[in-house]
Amino acid sequence: MRRLILAPLLLAGEAVAATPGPSTEGMVDQLVQLVLGLGLVVGLIFGLAWLLRRMQNQAGPRGNQAIQLLASQSLGTRERLLLVQVGEEQVLLGLTAGRITPLHVLKQPVVLPATNTATPEFARRLQDLLGRDKTPPAEH
Template sequence: MAKLLLCSLAWFTFPSFADNKPLNSPVDYLSVLLSLVVVIAMVFMLGYLMRRFNVTQHGGGQMKVVGSMALGTRERILVIQVGEEQHMLGVTAQNINHLARLETPLEVPQASGDNFKNKLSQLMQGHKGKTDE
């Protein structure tokens, strides 16, 4: 899919490539340079969006991160849930230490997708109520 998009972008952006003519004018070079900048910007934007919306992590397994708190630049405290038990871990750049098993478990927050779905349905129901009046 991405290859097809880049090929179509190259076809419309670089008319001199479609005709198999060499780049002759500064406008052709500027077009190539601007197209390259657009492609690089799109790569960085997609990387930012993937990190922002946590696309790479899956939460459907047996282990979940219930909460975390940063203590320094590379030090964190994590509360993970394994089955029905919750454990507190200390994580540094060099190692991971088990700090404690929690006797009273923390409340597990809802997944962000479920939260968005609930908010959207509440907004839509509120909007329907206003139009029905």
């Protein structure tokens, strides 16, 4: 009985031992082909990213545009008010998820105060950290 159970296992073992394994030359060829294919795909991704960046820079905004965004105010998650300068006119626009609506053309242009992006305290501390400011820090 034991021989009947073990006979198929012995035959399977002999069949596996009789089949030749893959040659190392074939494996090297496959590995080279895999590496070259992967390099081609990665190179294509970087090339397309470079091309996309170059196209966006050419089509991007320029400093001397006829249309300028002067101010923006959020009204909700998807609603905004925009104050836009078009030539000599200022237009108040309502912006929603699916629509831009002109709300009012201003007869008198709104004069916006000049905004300073960095506070003097922040600028001083940044210069201190960079070691560029040679003046002693102010006492508080």
